[in-house]
Amino acid sequence: MLQMHGKGLRNALLHISRPMTKQMRCCVTVAYCYAAPSGDRIPLPMSLSSRIAQLLKEQPLGRTVTIQGWIRTRRDSKGFSFLEVNDGSCVANLQVIAEESLPRYQEEILRLTTGCSVRISGRLAASPAKGQAVELQAAEVEVYGWADPETYPLQKKRHSFEFLREIAHLRPRTNSLGAVARVRSALSFAVHRFFQEQGFQYIHTPIITTSDCEGAGEMFTVTTLDLSNVPRKDGRPDFSEDFFGRQANLTVSGQLEAEIYCLALGNVYTFGPTFRAENSNTSRHLAEFWMVEPEMAFCDLAQDMQVAEAFIKYLVRYVQEHCPEEIELFSNFVDKRLKGRLAAVLEHDFARITYTEAIEQLKGCGKTFNFPVAWGTDLQSEHERYLCEEVFKRPLIVTDYPKSIKPFYMRVNDDNATVAAMDILVPGLGEIIGGSQREERYDKLLGRLEEMGLNPEDYNWYLDLRRYGTVPHAGFGLGFERLIQFVSGMANIREVIPFPRTPGSAAL
């Protein structure tokens, strides 16, 4: 299951184009090599052993294979032991039968515990017992590393996610966090595949930036100034002495920079980390998170919404097709209603409602909310949940918000009161996508900057895009971790990113 592209593929090709060493030939012939029938996969030197995912899928009975991985559990029987090995390639373990006649059975195999790393060779056979179709009859067991059961934190029982969070360096060895990692990887690839199939260009927008995507929250400053002796001017830090000669920050969004390339290449997208220094302590906020931001030229809000809906459906379908075991695991242990919810996303069109209609509906529904409902104020979480989960019961797109509560770059509608904005809400999570048609009219944009008290000088380059060859364009931002939460059912966003960064917490 080696799907390679980009740099990895290039390296592999470099490898192969050189004369094969004796060792490499040995690897390729010794290993049970699942060479792709399609011929587009290249055997790599490290395919010395089989991946368990592939063995369970192809079940090459009678063949001698080698696996490498970590012991999940050992059960002893009369004259032999059952070892369950997981190598991270899939949810399932491979059951190994280790007879007592094996060398070092007493001294080593009977000492194997959860977490030990091993290399095992043997013959793959049909399993006589229930619970698994195939098993490995070990001929050779080599222990790479022990895991003292007195101190190894992971046990062969379920742990709380809160506990696992404290051992970020070990938690990917669990079923659920390993599954999340594979789903995250699959979805990352699917994001690129969706856009590449549609002819979008992938743009690397800067992580260190000097522009502020207004309205996207507090920023982290990037500095090499001596913090114990900050140079000051008029009482404030003098960033002219800093590394970049001016204040620089970690990006909160790649959108503004993406617009530059959108207005040159047509359809583009960014996919990278973003940083927000907000003191947000919730199950769906991170200080460092990944965002997907397509930006499309010659595109209005209606088309923007069509792309966003197609995108979400594509990703849901992709994960259903490519990670069925992971989805099964999440359905059984994380969220019982997950599979039904994902199926429902594909079955129905997303619901659509304008902000003004939403306000009317909320006012007339007879329900009392903690926060008052009034045109001109932002929809509160409870309002969004009510509309999405109780009224429509499916993903909901809310459009045309009052311009007073939205950033300067959103296109003002003809009513001069609302902007061409849209938020996509999903049940259980809330906002997963926020997007808009951008203001492409120079005068209107300038007016909006001034109206909001921003200095047009700071946005000169952004205004240039409207001065010269402006075109209607639109885009949106998708919170990648929220997407993973949505397709996995994981309740807390800290579980869907390998190393979560939140206020007061940045382990590793």
Place this chain on the structure above:
RNA sequence: UCCUGGGUAGCUCAGUCGGUAGAGCAGGUGACUGUUAAUCACCCUGUCGGGGGUUCGAAUCCCUCCCCGGGAGCCA
């Protein structure tokens, strides 16, 4: 940051009216067994989040700080 609920064995938790701490799992030993969250018996395990206070006596009551969950705000 605000509201709210928590912090007790390696993990998940119970702990009555304030009287000096317990269960399941994990771990150890043994038995049994094509087992699969194996089973059975026995054994081991504690700074009761930190600090301070009230009291003859505090896991328990009070103050304070730290950390975690849920909800809210901000947003993706």
